[in-house]
Amino acid sequence: MLVMRRRAGESLLIGEAIEIEVLEIFGTRVKLGIAAPDSVVIQRKEIKIARDENITAARSVRQQNISSFLNQVASQPAGAPVKNLTDASILTTKCT
Amino acid sequence: MPRIQTKCFDELEYSPDAVCEFPYGIPGFEAEHAFVFLEQPATHPLMFMQSLHRPDVCFILLPVQAADRHYELCLSEENLFALRLPADSQPRIGKDVLCGAMVCAPDDQRPHPTVNLFAPIVVNLKQKIGIQAIQTEYSPRHPLISQDRQEELVACS
Numbered sequence: 001m002l003v004m005r006r007r008a009g010e011s012l013l014i015g016e017a018i019e020i021e022v023l024e025i026f027g028t029r030v031k032l033g034i035a036a037p038d039s040v041v042i043q044r045k046e047i048k049i050a051r052d053e054n055i056t057a058a059r060s061v062r063q064q065n066i067s068s069f070l071n072q073v074a075s076q077p078a079g080a081p082v083k084n085l086t087d088a089s090i091l092t093t094k095c096t
Numbered sequence: 097m098p099r100i101q102t103k104c105f106d107e108l109e110y111s112p113d114a115v116c117e118f119p120y121g122i123p124g125f126e127a128e129h130a131f132v133f134l135e136q137p138a139t140h141p142l143m144f145m146q147s148l149h150r151p152d153v154c155f156i157l158l159p160v161q162a163a164d165r166h167y168e169l170c171l172s173e174e175n176l177f178a179l180r181l182p183a184d185s186q187p188r189i190g191k192d193v194l195c196g197a198m199v200c201a202p203d204d205q206r207p208h209p210t211v212n213l214f215a216p217i218v219v220n221l222k223q224k225i226g227i228q229a230i231q232t233e234y235s236p237r238h239p240l241i242s243q244d245r246q247e248e249l250v251a252c253s
Binding site for chain 2: 056062065
């Protein structure tokens with residue numbers, strides 16, 4: 001990974017068309033300005049990770065997977081209490 | 097009572113009070129703004145987060161503390177605001193908020209089931225408002241069960 005030091009107000013270029021400017025630095029946070037062509041997708045990495053995992057999670061909802069998850073959760077060693085999500089009667093629709 | 101078509105439990109009646117609003121949807125499913133949470137004794141402790149309007153959109157959740165009993169939420173100011181929670185304290189899991197991690201089945205990128213502790217679903221229980229929060233201290237692919245236990249199970253089978 002290329003490492004570069006920049007101060008607030010300084011920029012860096014990626015290729016010819018992408019510019020990233022450090023606008024402000026306060027404490028542990030940095031405010032960046034990004035100029036790029038419309039064809040370049042810019043997103044927060046954590047949102048991309050969440051999206052990919054969410055899509056996989058939605059595909060994982062199959063009967064045989066549910067049985068396998070339950071077997072594994074139920075096989076937790078003693079001493080690892082499995083807690084209720086919450087007072088479920090308020091929140092959830094009971095399926096009986 | 098209105099009825100909902102679910103992915104796993106056919107058609108169910110639900111109370112409109114049970115519907116949770118996700119004002120921003122969740123990444124990958126931005127158009128889904130209403131979910132109900134289903135549970136069933138036979139599938140305890142798993143819960144099902146079912147889209148109200150799309151039967152095919154459903155997620156399996158495990159309470160975060162069942163995956164990691166020391167799990168602690170650290171919500172940003174923006175998250176607390178979105179959840180309409182006081183800005184000066186963290187909510188209590190199971191009391192103020194529901195906090196569940198999505199479960200993923202094994203695929204070509206993961207040999208064993210994983211739970212997403214990095215991006216838990218958090219719902220304000222009083223207001224019925226939910227978000228998917230980001231918790232960078234935790235892994236998006238935490239093993240559903242520990243490696244030791246995994247090896248033990250393989251040895252037994």
